[in-house]
């Protein structure tokens with residue numbers, strides 16, 4: 001055992017011994033005030049314990065079209081059973097499970113409608129796309145220790161998906177999943193863009209280059225919020241070329257430049273005031289991530305800025321999203337890791353940026369932001 005005793009380690013060991021005692025648990029559940037803390041902790045542990053089952057209720061609700069049926073509600077269980085092709089009893093079981101997660105609500109006896117969470121999810125194709133996509137991670141996590149022991153040396157369901165999508169390194173074996181994957185990213189981009197636009201003021205007449213910008217959903221939204229800003233999109237040739245026409249139609253061809261290229265091989269285009277990097281850095285291990293940051297730094301003149309937005313690790317209140325979700329997701333994907341704002345800032349400074357600033361977002365579970373100054 002590692003020997004570094006301190007007041008803190010002694011306190012943690014003592015606390016853990018108390019928490020593990022069944023006598024303590026018995027009394028904690030019965031003493032006023034402490035009992036509510038104990039109940040919350042027990043519920044939290046239970047949610048961790050069975051979270052995989054909750055996820056599958058979400059998946060069944062999305063896959064079956066249940067949410068769309070409830071949106072037209074109130075509807076009866078027989079109607080639902082008929083439409084989603086399961087028995088009456090199975091429909092009741094699913095509806096009650098969905099009700100427990102606030103996806104469904106029984107407004108009157110056998111009159112089913114969307115619950116509050118259900119209304120949000122039904123209106124959100126991005127989260128629905130993520131729910132469908134997660135069957136790959138679910139497959140990879142069936143034996144988590146086997147996944148960890150393989151040490152990213154063998155393909156996984158997620159790594160195959162991402163390399164066929166060509167989304168990580170511009171893999172040659174790009175397949176038809178590229179389109180599927182681009183739609184997945186675009187569908188979830190709306191929320192990320194809203195977070196960034198709500199938190200950061202772009203220069204009204206500036207020039208913005210989105211590196212790894214996919215089909216341009218982020219630029220579409222920034223372009224709508226800032227009608228004067230000039231827009232550049234840098235992505236792999238298949239992606240940037242496919243984006244040119246539809247994106248130009250939406251934002252105006254005259255203010256758009258598409259730059260096809262590979263950010264590990266080609267120079268990031270110069271002449272922009274701001275470069276954005278949205279949901280890119282966490283996909284890459286430290287060495288390529290540093291190479292990308294250096295490439296961006298080299299493209300910026302003094303006064304230029306890099307705006308980085310992605311879900312990060314160690315954000316107070318949403319720690320599980322960073323390390324328990326993205327940590328395992330990116331492990332299974334075979335590339336990248338979630339980083340804390342401090343780690344990202346240190347990498348930015350090592351890449352030659354003079355200083356960095358974190359920008360608070362309203363929903364860090366969706367994205368956090370850091371600005372680096374050239």
Ligand SMILES: C[S@@+](CC[C@H](N)C(=O)[O-])C[C@H]1O[C@@H](n2cnc3c(N)ncnc32)[C@H](O)[C@@H]1O
Pocket residue numbers: 166167168169170185186189192211212213214215218234235236239261262263264277278279280283
């Ligand atoms: C995770 S997606 C993020 C897309 C977009 N920024 C978003 O948040 O929706 C990664 C993007 O980086 C692009 N990309 C991956 N490797 C690249 C490379 N080597 N050079 C240029 N673009 C690359 C992919 O084509 C894809 O559009």
